[in-house]
Amino acid sequence: MVQMRTVLRVADNSGAKTVRCINILRRQRQRPSGNVGSELVVSVTANDRSVTNKKAKKGEIHRALVIRSKNEPLRKDGGFMRTGETAAILLNADGAPLGTRIRGPVSAALDRKRFLKVLSLSRATLFSTLACPNRNAGTSYRIRTRYSQG
């Protein structure tokens, strides 16, 4: 769950380490909280020192997308998922990702049409049920599938 002033970890190489949520865009029925897939307006609160070519710096305001959260809302197929942390990636004004890499798993509950780029950047996409075969049997974390829906 993400609300105003929530501090999220940044899971891309845009140059920000943590961001603070200052607004949630397109809330449904004026709900105060956002979750996986919701777009935020954030301010960067810490720089990521490991990134040399920073596209975002401390004090700046950006758009962001929540890609995984500790507790997701229930999936339509009845699945329930948790992850270790709540993380976001930064977006530019057009809604495209600012970084070129995404660390860690990305929830499959994202809107496929709007965030196809994000899903394709991620190393692992998480479906609540693995209806489809694992393409790369050697790497257990790569479980991106084409047909199953989150």
Added chain:
Amino acid sequence: MRLEKCYVCSSTIYPGHGSMFVRNDAKIFRFCRSKCRRNFNLKRNPRKLRWTKAFRKAAGKELAIDTSFAFERRRNRAVKYDRDLVAKTLQAIPVIQKVRSEREHDFYRTRMVEREKETRKDALRELATGLDVIKPLIVREKLREREEKESAMEVIEEGLVDKS
């Protein structure tokens, strides 16, 4: 549809049940119920929890290595539909289940026979060494004293009878 196994107790998870935890390195843990999830959160090792399948197999309490387990396997390749194959599979399922349950029963019986022997041996050993528990030393001494007194009294009584 895929039936998963619980990470902790290795019971079958049907669709729409349980929950799933994804670590940040994208390793997936599935839990059949909140009990299993909480035990995982407490960082308990399933092999050390007595109620899990992992423990029972590791401790030799259940049949662990058997050819009948080879049928149930994670296959990551979709099989093209074949009517004959499905018919054959459906026929084979009850047969395999029967064979497996018989073997498990045999395993249990042989285990119990040996266990009975051991418990018997333990009980006898305990009887031989730990007699103190049943009759403590003080009680035994008191009993002996009483017996000695009684026997002494008898001797005196006999002497009295003889004199008269």
